[in-house]
Amino acid sequence: MSPTPRILLVNPTITSRRSARFPLALLHLAAAIERSGAGDCSIVDGNVDRDFVDRTLRMLDRGRYDMVGVTVMGGPQLAPAMAVSRAVRERHPDLPVAWGGYFPTLNTAAAIASPDVDYAIRGPGDESLPALLAALHGGAPALERIAGLSWKRDGRIVHNPSRGSPVPDDGQRLPYEKLGDPRRYLARTYLGRRTVAHQAATGCRFRCTFCGVAAMYGGATHLSSAERLDRDLAYFRHELGADSVQYFDNNFFDRERDMVPLLEVMAEHAMPWWCFARADALLNLSERTWSLVRRSRLRMAYIGAESPNGAMLKEIRKGTRPDQTVEAVKLCQRHGVIPELSFMVAPPENTEEETERTFEFIRELKRINPETEIVVYVYTPLPDASRHESDRRRRPPVAVHDLDGNPVVFPTTVEEWAQPRWVDYACHADAPWLDDRLRRRIHDFVTVLRCRYPTVQDLRSPTWAKRGLRAMAGWRYRLGRYDRPWELELANRLVRLRMPQVSGL
Template sequence: MQKIFFIQPPRYKGKIFHAEPLLPRCAGIPAKASYLQPPIGLAYTAAYIMRERNVAAQIIDAQAEDLTLEETAEKAKDADFVIISASLPAIESNLELCKQIKTLNKDIKIGLIGTYASFFHKKLIKNSAIDFVVRGEPEIPLVNILDFFNEKRFDLSGLTLKHNGKIIVGPKAKLIENLDSLPFAARELLNYKKYYDILIKGKKLDFVISARGCPFRCNFCAARAYSKKYRARSAGNVLSEVREIQEEFGHDDITFFDDTFTINKRRILEICEGLKGLSINWRCLSRVDTVDREMLEKMYAAGCYQIKFGVESGSQRMLDRMGKGIKLSDVKKVFKICNEIGIETVAFFILGYPGETKRSAEKTIRFAEILDADFASFNLFTPLPGSPVFPNFEHLDEWSLYDFGSFSFCSIPTEELKEIATKAYKRFYLRPAYAYGRIKKMGFRRFLVQNIKFWLMREGVLAEKIFGKR
């Protein structure tokens, strides 16, 4: 039986790249990540491959295991196929990992998957350690590549690969229309003891992807790079996976990890009805123009305790430039409803989008202060490959430019923009009204425990003694 290893690469520059701290960096000192989430996308993909072909799959989460590049390569050297989830700005580190694996075993077939691998496939395939790159959603192309190298089938849809000294770019793969036909994530391949989030309400976290594609057209976002067509699993199918998570794995806190969970109101209400009797705490990502009071009340009654909203800016001019398609008045209205119902809110903001000025950045900070969100995250704009705005930056052909938060792409100098972001965190989280509001909503005990955990994580060594090595 062939072995296929899926790899979440090691930390980039010592950081848990996909799990930046959400809580305040008020002192201007980088904090240890307040959460580390499982690579659930790899678990879904592995489940599909194991179902479709007779292979033994394994997931190596180098971030959760705190592995170096060398240690990760050593763990992967006995595989027949290695699939690496590539990301920016860590792509050079990802390529070094491929090189080290290939040095240990030249016969391993190594492939890259992910949004950025898809976008840069023609450049990445030229690397001597890369045998193939998957473009778009990975399930069908990975089955195709297994069959190709095993000389069973010659369908190269969704693949860019090397063969007989030539580079072959296969046709675009068809989308999987019926997501209910896909298996649930292979959670048995993940070590859930390694994953944590100090903000969850339950005791054991998990993630569910219930839909794919995005119908919205935000200029800064690469969500549509994979698929512009929105496809969703049925409510019954989603609920079946939730019950499996609860009954077989004992997890009681779920994040619905769709780009926008609340697109289809009827589906959400059906899911909420099914969740009522399961005693599951859950949260999701949403947009303010896809929810209303009825939906929010039913979500809360079904166990939803937190919603993360992309607010992006406190300047309507900047929102319009971003193509966000929302009004600041709608943001205020939805956050007010959530506060009245009792749902925690997280507001994500972007600073430094092209056209940003000191005045518009100040508007964003002020808007965050009056919005009365439970948490706010201020992120510096980075042009993402596959996003509508990216063609304006394609001439900047350097991986280092995608080191999130390291460069300014507006008229504000980089260091000054970083100072504005730090100021935003301080002004939002160090308000007396903020602490009072949090205690009032969540109770003093939970507020105290949550903040003690966060500050201990800042101390690093003490945190590891108490919570174990992360």
């Protein structure tokens, strides 16, 4: 082993080069490793290095590394994560490979069962990863004492108790220079010419049953200090030349009293911004805070509206009501903020009825505030085994059934999870209880909707093309004739309108 343990952190490709944003998970881990003094690290980002498997191997060949850490989100990132882990195992059979992130946290058994994965870290890795690096380097703690670690002992799989918790920041900025030139991650978006991705707080204090964030963080959140945010924003502006910010915080307006100091900093920097927010939180903000929100130049808030059905919202423990969605849409309009609402259609129960009801609700919201952006997902509940440990005891498992009435059996291996139908499931794009007719209906509705109301986030399609599509889609939308909009599909193929649910901002 080397004197200072070294880890190579890898972000397998998940998006296009153009849509690459700071790999925040790896930057947080890099900061944690440095802070703990456990070792040193380098980063390979597959969103930027398109031949990231080769690059990973080249770096391992040339440098001394004691471990490879791979961040893995379910869906399209899984196959590249498997490819890089397999390649490392073949070339360096003794080098430990650790997986962390949403996939191994939510599907631990499948991840750790892979012969190419030695360690799966559940939950935030800021404490567990440095501890693992130290343990493998012969130091304390012993493997069995590392929180949230799943590992193999003599061929048996051991799951250590409790996932890690988010770590309060130490006031230092993230080590962006580990990415080479951090300016490569700034992108032209509708917020500005050079938008940067940032996360002021980690975790979320809510426990919505369908949400991976609740499963990861178990209702805990850690906010950034105002001093740190000020330092980060100053760095983005003055060192990187950024002019706008996309905040990936799971729920930006967590508690008003905690957010005001951050908003004051943001108002001083006045860089247009986007964030995730909850309808109830926005409705509860005071007039004074809204004036800060306006001064800080919030442009768009992504709100999980999920459903027009209050009972369903209660059942999934969303904690908001449909009337709050309506009010939030009006409130945003008054304050010059575009609400971007996401909906989960086709739930396992009353699948068709709930879907049609959601379409009607979307139409109502569009009537109230035509600027409202809409993102439509298929409701794909998390497998019971994915829930946070602290939640498993609270609620009995819920069985979901396929079209034939058989209970849905979730994959147990990484190979199965990487199959197209389960990738679609992870992407909230398809579910085993959807028939072809309803699948088509959802697709058609979304096609008509996005042609009738092209997203403002689409900077690529020319204005004339968007106008043309709007006009073409007008009669269908007005009459609710969504079926088989072949002419829109044809025109769309030429224009290639953006899909916010695939590409993000």
